[in-house]
Amino acid sequence: MFRQVCTTVAIACLFGCGGSGGGTGPVINNTPPPPNGISVENDFFSPTTKTVTTGTAVVWAWNSCTDNGGYTGGQTCVTHNIVFDDGVTTSGPMSQGTFTRTFATAGTYNYHCSIHGAALMSGSITVQ
Ligand SMILES: [Cu+2]
Numbered sequence: 792m793f794r795q796v797c798t799t800v801a802i803a804c805l806f807g808c809g810g811s812g813g814g815t816g817p818v819i820n821n822t823p824p825p826p827n828g829i830s831v832e833n834d835f836f837s838p839t840t841k842t843v844t845t846g847t848a849v850v851w852a853w854n855s856c857t858d859n860g861g862y863t864g865g866q867t868c869v870t871h872n873i874v875f876d877d878g879v880t881t882s883g884p885m886s887q888g889t890f891t892r893t894f895a896t897a898g899t900y901n902y903h904c905s906i907h908g909a910a911l912m913s914g915s916i917t918v919q
Pocket residue numbers: 834870871872904905906907908912
């Protein structure tokens with residue numbers, strides 16, 4: 792039983808505990824997105840579509856940490872990434888914090904989380 796708990800926690804940490812899990816109580820390190828931002832949730836982007844003007848810096852903020860039910864007094868932060876179809880940039884795997892991309896050219900920029908797949912986690916930015 793105890794061994795099972797340890798294994799579960801170890802696996803969860805592999806996907807990004809961020810060094811703040813554990814301890815005496817839940818520590819939820821979520822980052823609220825700015826007004827012009829996008830929230831990275833489990834497992835979707837909110838909102839999924841956004842229209843901005845050229846030159847806008849769009850901020851994705853990770854909100855993927857959840858209390859693990861007090862089971863071990865900690866939290867679980869799920870790792871997601873942002874991969875653009877145009878291949879220009881990627882956030883890399885992250886479980887907390889923010890990622891910013893500035894769009895200098897008009898167009899439609901589709902992106903997805905390659906960890907969970909485009910069918911589950913995808914979005915697009917329309918720049919005009
Ligand atoms: Cu994901």
